[in-house]
Amino acid sequence: MEQANFPESVVIVGAGIFGLSTALAIARRHPTTRVTVIDRLTPPVEDGTSAEMTRCIRADYADPIYARLAAESQMLIEADPDLRRHYFKSGMTFACDGKPGRFLDIWKRGLENVKMRQDPTTIVEMNTPEEVFKSIHGPAAELVPESEFGRERQWNIGYCNLNDAFIDATESVRIYYQRCLAEPSIAFRCGTPVSRINKSNGVAVGVILEDGNVINAETTLIATGAWSNSLVDLEGLMYSSAIEVAWLKVTEDxxxxxxxxxxxxxxxxxxxxxxxxxxxxxxxxxSPGYCNTVTIPHPEEDDSKMIEISLPRTMVTNPTDIIPAEAEDALRDNLRELMPSLANREFDRTKLCWLSQTPTADFIIAPHPRIRKLHVATGGSGHAWKFLPIIGNMVLDSMEGQLHSELMEKWAWGRQGKDGGNAPRVDGKAKELQYVVRSKS
Ligand SMILES: Cc1cc2nc3c(=O)[nH]c(=O)nc-3n(C[C@H](O)[C@H](O)[C@H](O)COP(=O)(O)OP(=O)(O)OC[C@H]3O[C@@H](n4cnc5c(N)ncnc54)[C@H](O)[C@@H]3O)c2cc1C
Structure with missing residues (x-):
């Protein structure tokens, strides 16, 4: 039902999954509110985190809140006739080296969790490296001897969740963009980045673009993913880093x-x-990933104060970049054991994919604590894409002050804690990209 006091105009900065899903949610719940979505580029934004060949859709979280939301979202994706055309129920195998430690614990919790929640016929357990290998290459396949990759095996045990799937994320974002375009209350302004939030007496009144144009709105939402800390002082609650991705051409056979x-x-x-x-x-x-530290004017203060943050360096800003040598080595090392015939194949292309990370891997969906009429929806932490059909409704609930208390707490500004393994990464600190970056020759 339309809420009488919802703002007449909203600016959303960022047309990734957070921004587009929220724009649609507002248009449906408050059709008289004018929504302007602003992005540096036109969606699907090629260096944004949401536009990608594939993203995993899975509900097998250890955390019961994400598990419930992911299951709901997956059902909606499966019921959506447009998204369904780009959705493939391949199943997903979670393997590990089986050695005692954090990853074995996360792996065990994951397995217990799916066993508790799912029909046993949708889970395939693999107790040996042979079984993991054969799940890819078929029953006649033979393991590569350890001597050929020169280290102990790391793909030793696994389980496959047959309910898991992947989706063409770029095509899905295109569908959401087109749905937004079809809403009379949503307008897009793409091509010029926002330079600052426009404030008056501590209240956000819209944004100022890099070309000096001013876009006014009663409420402003920052949904700029890995770029968020350039527009808002996130006080270290979120940081941007990137992980390596590579593509290999394969034949029809x-x-x-x-x-x-x-x-x-x-x-x-x-x-x-x-x-x-x-x-x-x-x-x-x-991987522990890479960061790109730059010094920029403080996003919220008008004096000459400068701050250091990590900001995406991408295929758009630096089109000749390829992944660092050590990142390539690590990918090939895994391929040597798991997909030996691809291990020495030239990569067709590579990129670093930027993430907006929070320490707990929980999103930040909350009002800004110091600037009124400003909201933030970011901190996807490597696992937010799958919530595309529902995340916008929850961001809108938050903007209306009606977000369920357990979600309000989970996605609060200032939440502290450790990563509970929702999108676990290997240990280590992100490296400064400038020291390891490579260019196409
Ligand atoms: C390698 C990798 C694998 C992943 N795998 C999965 C997965 O399998 N399943 C899953 O659920 N999730 C996955 N994720 C996470 C998921 O993709 C992200 O959490 C999600 O896409 C983040 O969406 P977003 O809207 O926050 O960011 P984005 O899509 O990056 O959107 C932010 C937008 O803001 C715009 N912007 C930035 N600054 C400005 C400015 N100043 N002015 C105007 N516009 C601006 C950008 O151009 C961009 O379009 C993965 C992430 C990575 C990196």
Whole structure:
């Protein structure tokens, strides 16, 4: 039902999944509110985190809140006739090296969790490296001897959740963009970045673009993913870093051979590989990642104060960049054990994919604590995409002050704690990109 005192105008900065999903939610709940969505580029934004060949859709979280929300969202994706055309129920195998430690614990919790919640016929347990290998290459496949990759095996045990899927994220974002365009109350302003939030006496009154144009609105939402700390002082609650992704071309025969493989990931090494899609295989590693520290004017103060933050350096800003050598080595090291015939194949292309990370891997969906009429929806932390159909409603609930208390607490500004393993990465600190960056020759 339309709420009488909802603002007449809203500016949303950022047309990734947070921004587009929220724009649609506002248009449906408050059709008389004018919504302006602003982005540096037109969606699907090629260097944004939401536009990608594939994203995993899975509900097998250890955290019961994300598990419930992800299951609800997955059902909506499956029921959506447009998204469903780009959705593939491949299943997903979670492997690990089986050695005692954090990753084995996360792996065990994950398995217990799916066993508790799901029909046992949707879970395939693998107790040996052979079983993990055969889940990709078929029953006749033979393991590569350890001597060929020169270290102990790391793909030792696993389980496949047959309910998990992947989706063409770029096409899905395009669908959401088109849905927004079809709403008479939503307008887009793409091509010029926002430079600052426009404030008057501590109240946000819209934004100022880099070309000096001013866009006024009663309420402003910052949903700028890994760029968020350039517009808002997030006080270290969120940081931007990037992880390596690479694509390999595969032949039609190889596509046929691996067409039934599940998405396969290793909790211990962070490696993740997708089945062939459009004659390509995509792999990535949830590595400690890379940061790009820059000095910028303080986003919220008008004096000459400067701050240091990490900001995305992308295929748009630096089109000749390729992933660092050590990142390539780590991907190939995993391929040597798991997909030996691809291990020495040239990558068709690579990129660093930027993440907006919070220490707990919980999103930040909250009012700004110091600037009134300003809201933030960011901190996707490597796992927010799957909530596309529902995240906008929850951001809107938050803007209306009606977010369920357990979610309000989870996504509060200032939440402290440790990563509970919702999108676990291997240990280590992000490296400064400028020291390891490489360019296409
Ligand atoms: C390698 C990788 C794998 C992932 N895998 C999964 C997965 O399998 N499943 C899953 O659920 N999630 C996954 N995620 C996470 C998911 O993709 C993100 O959490 C989600 O896409 C973040 O969306 P967003 O809207 O916050 O950011 P974005 O999509 O980056 O949107 C932010 C937008 O803000 C715009 N912007 C920035 N600054 C400005 C400015 N000053 N002015 C105007 N516009 C601006 C940008 O151009 C951009 O379009 C993964 C992430 C990565 C990096």
């Amino acid at each position: 190889e596509t046929e051979r691996w067409k039934n493989m599940p998405i396969t990931t290793n909790m211990s090494t962070g490696f993740n590989i997708f089945p062939p899609y459009n004659c390509e295989i995509k792999c990535l590693r949830r």
